[in-house]
Amino acid sequence: xxxxxxxxxxxxxxxxxxxxxxxxxxxxxxxxxxxxxxxxxxxxxxxxxxxxxxxxxxxxxxxxxxxxxxxxxxxxxxxxxxxxxxxxxxxxxxxxxxxxxxxxxxxxxxxxxxxxxxxxxxxxxxxxxxxxxxxxxxxxxxxxxxxxxxxxxxxxxxxxxxxxxxxxxxxxxxxxxxxxxxxxxxxxxxxxxxxxxxxxxxxxxxxxxxxxxxx
Numbered sequence: 001x002x003x004x005x006x007x008x009x010x011x012x013x014x015x016x017x018x019x020x021x022x023x024x025x026x027x028x029x030x031x032x033x034x035x036x037x038x039x040x041x042x043x044x045x046x047x048x049x050x051x052x053x054x055x056x057x058x059x060x061x062x063x064x065x066x067x068x069x070x071x072x073x074x075x076x077x078x079x080x081x082x083x084x085x086x087x088x089x090x091x092x093x094x095x096x097x098x099x100x101x102x103x104x105x106x107x108x109x110x111x112x113x114x115x116x117x118x119x120x121x122x123x124x125x126x127x128x129x130x131x132x133x134x135x136x137x138x139x140x141x142x143x144x145x146x147x148x149x150x151x152x153x154x155x156x157x158x159x160x161x162x163x164x165x166x167x168x169x170x171x172x173x174x175x176x177x178x179x180x181x182x183x184x185x186x187x188x189x190x191x192x193x194x195x196x197x198x199x200x201x202x203x204x205x206x207x208x209x210x211x212x213x214x215x
Contacts, residue, residue, distance in 0.1 A: 008033045008065070013077050015095060016103050016112040017052065019127050019161035022095035023114050024077055025103035035065060054092070056084050076100065108133075117158035130157060131164040134203075135212060141199040145189040156204040160212070169215045170201075177207035184208045 009032055014025035033041045039058065046053040055061070063069075074081035079096045082088065088096070102115040106126035118130035125133065133139065134155045142150075160172060174191050176184040188209050192200055201212040 006035055008035055008038055011073060014103050014112055015052075015092065016101075016114055017091075018114065018117075019164060020159060022091045023098070023103070024095045024100045025112070026100035027103065028077075038065065054087070054089055056087055060084065114158070119157075120155065127161055128164060131161060131168065135160075135165060135170055135201060136168050139201055141201045141214070143199055144196055145192045146185070146202055150202075151185060154202055154204045154209075159205060160203060160210045165212065170212050171215050172210055173200075173213045174209075174211040175205075176209050176211075177205070179208065 009030065012029040012031055014027065014029075016023045016025065038061075042055055042058075042061070046055045077096065077100060079085055079093065082096065085093060103112045104115045104124045105111070106113050106129055107123040108125055108129040111126050113124065113126040115124060118125045118127055120130055120134050134157075140155060146154075160175075162172060165172060174188065176187045179187075188202055188211055191211060192202075195213070199214050203210045203212065
């Protein structure tokens with residue numbers, strides 16, 4: 001914030017809200033706001049009715065403007081770079097405690113999401129839209145064991161969110177992680193063979209496989 005200047009220089013840090021928690025983005029935006037319209041800009045950008053909206057107390061902002069406070073832009077946004085950590089919502093503070101990530105807009109709903117966490121048919125999706133499209137009734141459900149060709153085309157995602165499955169009428173029945181690929185496949189197929197009369201969906205995760213079943 002330049003001393004005696006008419007413009008406040010602000011850096012806007014994007015945050016993605018995911019079922020796994022908030023994630024801070026690594027791409028910042030610069031904004032120049034006229035001091036005379038600063039508080040109107042704050043009201044428009046962080047509206048009180050937005051549950052995810054938060055700002056520092058206005059008296060603190062006013063004091064910083066009046067004194068012409070300024071500070072160098074930090075190289076990374078973390079807890080040490082925030083003066084008023086106590087004013088942050090807990091989920092935002094937790095996000096700042098972890099490395100920033102590349103964020104993109106969901107191709108379906110346009111909300112921010114972590115790049116490459118959920119990709120379906122070459123489209124970047126948020127966790128909600130991915131679960132609906134892939135794990136919903138129109139997803140790649142099938143009966144019987146997974147053959148080699150099936151394992152080659154399994155849907156892959158960063159994680160499977162239990163609460164989102166419940167909304168779809170789907171349950172996670174098996175998670176095989178941290179074993180060899182062949183061992184994981186054998187365990188998955190053992191289950192599918194025992195329940196050959198029911199529809200299942202197998203998803204690949206970074207640590208292994210998750211098997212879903214319609215309730």
